[in-house]
Amino acid sequence: MKTDKQIHLLLGTGADAFRFLTSGIELPGPYRGRSVAFKELERRADRVFEPESGEGPTYIIEIQAQRGGDVYDRLVLELVLYRKAHPGRAVYGLVIFLDAGCDEPDSPWVDSLGTGPLLRPVYLDAVLAKAREREPDHPLLAVFLPLLVDERELAGRAPAAWRRLESLTEPGSKVLLDVFLSWLMERHKGRNFEEIMRMLQVLTPLEETVAYQQLVGIGKQKEAQVILRKLLARRFGMLPPWAVARLEEAETAQLEAWAEAIFDAASLEALLGR
């Protein structure tokens, strides 16, 4: 027997029926019940962590660096959508705030925090403060150093932090080094790479550092795209969108190969392999 439609109809008959059927919710005035299609429900969560084995709960994590006003709403929505797509899988949602000042204590979801799928929020500044006492050698403390200390202290402690991170051999440890370096560069916007490396007391030749090679690679790729666009436009005229897209997706070696073959190709399609 179908009941949803009928109960909705009853609910819509007035405040008394609403109170009765909801076990006591008093409506403060007239309400109108209607069916609403949520057409814009395609959402992207910051990061969903799923167990590779399929065993264990999934975690949806939102990072919040400023007060936005709707982070819990978004997280609840993501939890609902995830549960709908993966029925039977346990899923938890967590917001990591930069500090308590970014939290949203007026959110209607606050009372639900820690009692179900919504976990209690985490304040990163408190996490780091606690880690400094309990795990002072943790590599993530080194990563966050450029954001935590003043310039003088940073200059003094950065070399040790760099060495600590460079000595890591665990899979993924390069990410820690990259994040540290990117924050360091941002703290010292005006310094060139030699000055940064000198500050870090890096003995490895600059050209051999991962950060340097990555940046040079980006510069090469972007320039190869620029040059190839000019050459292609001269040879074949204005580029269609599909060709522009192919250039933007291509690695440097591919771009170079196309540049070398440009005058042998009969058509844009033949060259780029559409």
Add this chain to the structure above:
Amino acid sequence: MRRAWRRCWAGNVELKETRFYQEVFAKGQREERLRIARSLLDVIADDRLLAEKTGLSEAEVQALRAQQHSGRADSLLR
């Protein structure tokens, strides 16, 4: 400190704005210009056109041609 922390996290400081990034990025760009120009020396005979398309100066293209010729001469002598 709190301000620096917030700015970095909120993405108001762009890595691309840093001198470090710009200098190393520019080095990559220059290496690529030279590489592609070298590969096109035999295909584009007009120095001005090759310079225009690769972002090099005409003098730089001429220098690349001179290097290419001397390289060929060296290999013939070997």
